[in-house]
Amino acid sequence: MRIAIEMKKLTKDFGKLRAVNDLSLSIKEGELFGLLGPNGSGKTTTVKLLTGQLKPTKGSATVLGVNASKNPIKVREIVGIIPEQESPPSFLTSEEYLHFVAKIRKMDNINEKCSRWLQFLEFEDQKDVLCKDLSRGTRQKLMFAQAFLHEPKIAFIDEPLINLDPVIQRKVKDYLQSFVKNGGTIFFSTHVLEIAEEICTSIGIIDKGKLIYKGPIKDLKRKRQHLEDFFLKLVRDA
Amino acid sequence: MLEILRGMIKEEWRVHSSLFGGFMFALFPVILMIMAFIGSLFIPVLKTIIPTGQMWIISQYTFMLFGLSVGSFGLFGREVMNRRFGHASLMAYSSRTLPLSERNIFLNFFVKDVIYYFFLWVFPFALGFAFALPLISVNLFYSLSLLLVSALSFLMGLSIVFFMSTIYAHSLKLLTVILVSLIVALSVSINYIKFSFELFPFFLSPSASQILFSLLVITIPSAFSFIFLKVDYPQKKRLFRNSLDRLSNLLKFNEYSVFVSKDLLDFNRSEGGIGKIIFSFLFPLAMIWLLILILLKFVPVLNMFVVFSIFLGIISSSFYNWFTEFDSFNSYAFLPIKVSTVIKSKINSYIIINLVSLAVLIFVALWTDQSVYFLPALLSFVSISSYALATIVYLAGLNPNVLLYNAKIFLQYLMMLSPLLLVFIFLSVLNPFYLIASPVLILLSYKIVKNGYERWDNKMI
Numbered sequence: 001m002r003i004a005i006e007m008k009k010l011t012k013d014f015g016k017l018r019a020v021n022d023l024s025l026s027i028k029e030g031e032l033f034g035l036l037g038p039n040g041s042g043k044t045t046t047v048k049l050l051t052g053q054l055k056p057t058k059g060s061a062t063v064l065g066v067n068a069s070k071n072p073i074k075v076r077e078i079v080g081i082i083p084e085q086e087s088p089p090s091f092l093t094s095e096e097y098l099h100f101v102a103k104i105r106k107m108d109n110i111n112e113k114c115s116r117w118l119q120f121l122e123f124e125d126q127k128d129v130l131c132k133d134l135s136r137g138t139r140q141k142l143m144f145a146q147a148f149l150h151e152p153k154i155a156f157i158d159e160p161l162i163n164l165d166p167v168i169q170r171k172v173k174d175y176l177q178s179f180v181k182n183g184g185t186i187f188f189s190t191h192v193l194e195i196a197e198e199i200c201t202s203i204g205i206i207d208k209g210k211l212i213y214k215g216p217i218k219d220l221k222r223k224r225q226h227l228e229d230f231f232l233k234l235v236r237d238a
Numbered sequence: 239m240l241e242i243l244r245g246m247i248k249e250e251w252r253v254h255s256s257l258f259g260g261f262m263f264a265l266f267p268v269i270l271m272i273m274a275f276i277g278s279l280f281i282p283v284l285k286t287i288i289p290t291g292q293m294w295i296i297s298q299y300t301f302m303l304f305g306l307s308v309g310s311f312g313l314f315g316r317e318v319m320n321r322r323f324g325h326a327s328l329m330a331y332s333s334r335t336l337p338l339s340e341r342n343i344f345l346n347f348f349v350k351d352v353i354y355y356f357f358l359w360v361f362p363f364a365l366g367f368a369f370a371l372p373l374i375s376v377n378l379f380y381s382l383s384l385l386l387v388s389a390l391s392f393l394m395g396l397s398i399v400f401f402m403s404t405i406y407a408h409s410l411k412l413l414t415v416i417l418v419s420l421i422v423a424l425s426v427s428i429n430y431i432k433f434s435f436e437l438f439p440f441f442l443s444p445s446a447s448q449i450l451f452s453l454l455v456i457t458i459p460s461a462f463s464f465i466f467l468k469v470d471y472p473q474k475k476r477l478f479r480n481s482l483d484r485l486s487n488l489l490k491f492n493e494y495s496v497f498v499s500k501d502l503l504d505f506n507r508s509e510g511g512i513g514k515i516i517f518s519f520l521f522p523l524a525m526i527w528l529l530i531l532i533l534l535k536f537v538p539v540l541n542m543f544v545v546f547s548i549f550l551g552i553i554s555s556s557f558y559n560w561f562t563e564f565d566s567f568n569s570y571a572f573l574p575i576k577v578s579t580v581i582k583s584k585i586n587s588y589i590i591i592n593l594v595s596l597a598v599l600i601f602v603a604l605w606t607d608q609s610v611y612f613l614p615a616l617l618s619f620v621s622i623s624s625y626a627l628a629t630i631v632y633l634a635g636l637n638p639n640v641l642l643y644n645a646k647i648f649l650q651y652l653m654m655l656s657p658l659l660l661v662f663i664f665l666s667v668l669n670p671f672y673l674i675a676s677p678v679l680i681l682l683s684y685k686i687v688k689n690g691y692e693r694w695d696n697k698m699i
Contacts (some may be wrong), residue, residue: 005499022613051572053571053572067462072572073575073576076572076573076574076575077574081572082569083571083572087569088569089500089503089504089564089565089569090504090508090564091503091507091508091564092476092482092500092503092504093477093480094481095480096478096480096481096503099480099482099483100482100496102495102571103486103496104573104574104575105573105574125554127480128451128478128479128480129475129476129477130475130476133475133476147572180691229536
């Protein structure tokens with residue numbers, strides 16, 4: 001398998017605060033990688049560095065061989081991103097927003113692709129509602145749909161399941177698992193350990209900007225160790 | 239009680255300082271004081287063209303309007319806050335999560351607005367005026383009465399908007415009926431009653447009855463709002479068929495058609511729309527027209543139409559602010575586009591909506607029978623408008639509504655714009671046709687905008 005995402009000594013400072021500290025990591029194609037860590041540990045900053053939304057202070061990040069800081073637009077063309085908090089524009093309807101993203105990404109068959117996502121995530125009845133009037137869950141569905149609309153090979157997803165109901169959560173988890181089975185790669189940032197344990201193929205644990213663990217999830221399962229206990233021990237010892 | 243009030247004042251300060259930059263925002267009252275000081279030095283000159291009483295009344299109404307806008311933002315600004323900060327959670331909205339009554343929160347919110355904006359706007363304004371008084375040989379007593387009158391005017395605005403919002407929270411229909419009745423009553427009575435704009439002519443001849451009247455105008459609506467307080471606003475979920483595709487097809491000749499379509503939909507669907515054009519564009523233009531009329535008495539050689547076109551260029555640059563108002567680059571940062579792409583698209587939207595300005599210019603040319611000067615007026619308008627826009631793009635990128643409040647940036651903006659404005663007015667006095675050369679400015683604007691693209695592309699990451 002090819003390397004899909006690679007970080008070499010990736011470091012990001014915000015003034016005196018070192019948000020990401022000397023992070024070196026590579027993720028192969030077909031992995032569903034979960035980046036876990038407590039609040040403020042540097043997960044979102046790492047995603048932003050990988051997708052060229054932030055420039056690193058030191059080090060480099062490449063996605064499918066494209067340097068994220070040197071060619072951020074190219075990276076964002078080939079990947080899908082679900083940002084942590086961002087809401088879709090207030091005064092477009094959910095259908096218009098999907099069309100808006102599809103047009104920016106210069107896609108074909110926009111109507112068909114957008115309708116398919118509206119149906120799959122079960123919010124077709126909300127397609128004419130302004131984004132500002134959507135519930136949090138529906139906004140999250142919309143952000144999920146925009147990230148996968150152009151059928152990317154890699155997706156960076158930041159806490160994508162928190163506001164979804166159990167039925168849609170199941171659908172989304174199944175989708176993510178089939179996405180990686182078909183050769184896609186997911187970089188999944190979360191602090192919900194149960195979800196990571198359930199769907200990730202490998203995990204990395206980050207604390208205070210430093211990577212303190214990286215390994216396949218099956219190693220933990222083989223040792224009959226719960227991710228939660230393992231995580232808490234690592235973070236407390238760090 | 240005091241803890242909440244202190245917390246709300248701190249919160250307001252932190253919101254502003256995080257938006258506008260801590261130190262630069264702290265300088266804002268100082269700049270305001272300096273501007274009030276300089277403005278006051280011109281009072282002897284202004285007195286020759288506008289009666290003193292009218293000048294004070296204009297300042298009183300300015301503070302009343304300010305009160306209205308502060309109150310409106312406090313009540314309806316949640317959407318703007320959410321766009322800026324993600325999910326804003328202010329203390330004013332915390333009655334459902336903390337053991338505090340809505341009345342308690344509202345009272346603190348009201349007192350906070352009064353104290354905070356008094357020290358941010360009213361006091362520096364009166365202080366600047368006070369410093370200028372000895373230099374223009376005016377009694378210092380006037381600075382105290384200006385302070386009192388400005389504070390009262392601000393409070394009136396604030397209490398009126400709270401009053402209106404309370405009615406709105408209960409019934410939109412009732413509010414509409416009240417507003418329509420007021421407008422009808424005013425239009426009917428205006429021919430029969432000598433309508434005076436001096437609601438509280440306290441400034442020139444202070445009296446206990448006038449101050450009592452002002453206090454009643456403040457306390458009655460505030461007490462009403464407090465008693466009948468309701469925080470759940472009537473919200474209607476609006477549905478729209480997909481118009482983005484239709485609009486972007488219509489505008490497909492434009493490279494940024496999808497962004498421009500979004501801007502136009504934002505503009506149409508957000509609060510304001512046509513009302514925004516009337517109150518934030520046509521109304522200020524009417525004020526400028528009146529100002530030029532007054533200036534004509536003082537400088538009779540002015541070419542009214544050409545000078546108007548110059549100011550039209552400045553005012554229309556505010557269209558750019560409208561398009562960036564509800565947008566933040568964070569909404570695009572995860573898509574394959576640069577900051578400069580979004581700025582370019584906003585400029586395209588700006589050009590399209592400027593057809594309204596062009597229509598105004600044509601209308602004024604025909605109305606004043608000044609078609610002979612149409613070409614220099616048109617070129618002046620286009621050049622000044624491009625230059626003002628370029629300046630805003632360079633200095634503030636996609637955040638003019640935020641960054642122009644930063645004292646340093648605001649001063650830079652004024653310094654880049656005002657000399658040029660004076661040169662244009664001077665040339666129009668010499669010979670309006672000299673302004674046919676004004677498109678040279680478009681080249682400079684192009685260069686500034688290009689530097690702006692580079693600046694903001696590099697700044698964002």
